[in-house]
Amino acid sequence: MKIKDTLENYVFVLPAVVIFSIFYIIPFIWVFQLGLFEWDGISFTKVFVGLGNFKEIFLQDVNWWRAMWNASYITLIALTFQNILAFMLAWACDREIKMKNFYRVIFFIPPVLSEVVVGMAWRFIINDIDGANIINRSLVGMGLSNLAHNWLSDPKTALTTVAIVHCWKGFGWGFLIFLAGLQTIPRELYEAARVDGANAWQSFRRITIPLMIPVVVLVAILTVLGTMQVFVLIVSLVGGEFAGHTSVPVLRILASMRGSSRFGYACAQGITFGLVLVVISFIQYRFSKKER
Amino acid sequence: MLIRSAVLCIFALFSVLGCSGQKIDAKPTITVWHWMTDRDPAFQVLAKKYESLTGIIVNFELYAPSDAYSQKIRAAAQGTNLPDVFGILGEKRDFAAFIKAGHILDITSYMEANNSIWKNKFFPKALAVNEFALGNSYGINPGIFGVPIDIMTIQMVYNKKLLAQLGLNPNRPPKTLVEFLDVGTKIQAAGMQGLVSGWGEVWMIDCLANNYAFNIMGKDKVLATIKGEVPYTDPDWIKVFAIFKQMKDSGVLAQGLVTMINKSAEQLFANEKAVFAFNGSWCVNVYKGMNSSLEYGAMLPPEATDNFPMAIWGGAGSSFMVNARSKNKEEAVKFLAWLTDQDQQAYLAQETNNLPANKNSLSKIPEILAQFARGMDYATHPNVWGVSEFSLVIEAFDRGIQSIIIGEKTPEQVANEVQQIKDRELAKKRAR
């Protein structure tokens, strides 16, 4: 009886495990062991270098760590600016206000657009020679002309500008998930709190926040995973790695694969990248468990 | 409702799966994979023409953009599923790797048959890109392995109207670096934008830097540097790096140059927002589409010294290779011979504004293309030097120049950094 029960349980996960094993595990193993070789992606022979690639990444590849730093910077901005914005918007749309259907649709347009279009459109909005210079012109119009700047061509501000555009594209997802989460909080809890005399801030603190913590962590994990892998937007906005100022890990991996024809090294970089992401996500996950 | 949609899906699945069979033809079919979106219509026309002449079906399949095409070719190579005819987008050492893996047919014998009749139709420089010479560093037996179907050069172009606005003779563009920098001062004073180019994509920087290197120290010294015999900290190389600093200081470079992809640069030049552009001969087609009334001319990059002649990069633009494992090798070779024949090349040149690889097809091209073609006399290309620089060194070199342009590093600093990486790579190579 118990065995039949357990077997039944396995059936639930069987399709997922089968597909996963074939289409993820096998390629993963192939890529994993490739990190130990020097290979150009074409020849039928590979050169075994053991941990040589990893040594190179950790000890010599300054460009790689700069890319990781840049990606972490963008991710930090996403975790704070983007997700707080998404939460505020979701909270605003959760209330009984007019036109919330309209907002719900509009806010999801950025994620739907392709990254290429987003990059081109924002480059057009921000740049002055090959664009319409709208941001600067608005700043001047508002009397803040000393804030006008060549946001994308100045190496000091390029990365932050890219980060903000990325937030613009990404907040729709956080908005959607936060909204779904807020909507599953039973209204009765708020009613009961109001009857008990709690004001808006108190019910927010005592009801909304504790019930939303798992959702917040979920969004945080997905944000980190998605943002660290950004790259198409960077190419459309600033043309590439901008002498290292806008390098990101995926661009470095692509450079190893295509520019240097070092497939094995690219795999080693990918594995290093994955490990960092796993560690960060794991920490976030444990943090959420502790909060309960 | 759920069950119904599931059944529908499975039904649709089977109906689509059922269409996955290939038609079995009595006539042989040659499959060509290419990435040239603008030429696809012209290729289809030529394919039909070939079929009517010989009865052989030629199937041109377009896979764009070129990065994706490159990945598809490499994936297919791994699975030994390459088509009969394809192109390799990459460097000479990738080309060599493909040959060593047995993917590419050696067509030297076909080219040299009948007193090299096929071979002599081409511009020698176009063929050189597809050739491996005696004593090359890639370990390939000498021979010809690809067929060029067009040529291109990368030069500078200048806007005649804007030059006139600056008070200069629109038919006499700057010929020396000093003149060029001088124009830069005028450009900056007038608040205009100077040179645009896709220098967000590092290879274009590499191209111009290399052109000046040839001009300043000559081909032999440059090749010696690649071989490791001359360091990048040599004064001549520092002069090369310094040129970019001089250009930046004089105001002749457009703002935000380092963040441009080539397409943005093309759009700026086409819309007359920039005085100069550094671009390849394909730009003729691009500019025509965006602004057919643009008045411009092509020129060599203004020379820094007259010690050695100015060089530009040029040679075969696009080339096709034959799959050595193909069942239709002979037919594929014959088709390529036809494709590179005089009439077909002239047709392609007219339709797509690209320079033909066949010497005899130059008659009806527009004047601006002819200016590009004349640059072929000065043309060279990394793929013909017989040696390649380490890719990490090239990357440091190009990024270093980007840093010079945005004012973050000095030429000496960049030279030192590049040489450091060069020493490291040389040590690794010796250790193997």
Add this chain to the structure above:
Amino acid sequence: MKNTLYYKTKKIIVNTLIHLFLISVAITCLYPLLWMIVSSLKSQDMIFKDISLIPRQFHFANYVLAWAEGGFGRNFINSIFYTVAVVFGIVMVSSMAAYAFSRLRFPGSKWLFIMFMAAMMIPIPGSFVALYVLLNKLHLRNTPIGYILCMINVGLSTSIFLLKTFFDKMPKELEDAARIDGCSKFGLWFHVALPLSKPVLAVVVVFNALAVWNEYILALIIFDNRQFMPLQVALQTFQGEFVTNYPLLMAGLTITALPIIIVYLVMQKYIIKGVTQGALVG
């Protein structure tokens, strides 16, 4: 009297501020979309010269051209087919697995879940080549089913993660009641858990639909037949090696964005519906 007025004014001010906030964000969201649509109505030579939001001439023909040249007929249907098949597959497979991880006990469940989570976090560069070779060996390369299975795998981990988070939060009373009524495990999953998780399922649907709809590189590498290609691959014909036909590209991209927006419009209703379901539980 002062009290009521005070609270009323406060409410109006707060509401106005909220609306201002929402509208300003909405404007920044709309502008690039407008730019894309307006660009699609211009012509190639005017597209960068004319930077106003209203084109001097409306080239509606661009849409027809984009449809014809972009091969939108067959490829459009292919994309819809792949998206529906993959989304359906993921919803079934991942909800079953997530339910099992959340509610059922079996040895190794913790480790299996961790494996799925790790997969979500470790992207594999160059996986295209690996998948190509794999599908080749399985004789599934250049077939729709091969592509669909690959794409199901792509969204599997994240979907399982999303669903399990919500299943964990689900109150157990309804399931207990159904179990007492004699419901089997599958019945519990299908009749209780799935309907309750409609808001999250809607998110999973939108997320995966978007991913499959926008995918092009795997399709380009795996398929050799034009007739199997999805829409995004066809769109690339406008982004040539040298010449990009911007207006047609924009028109193509606009057409491409529409179905996903429709999917979203349909799905986001379920997020609201979920509220009334939730009230029944409480």
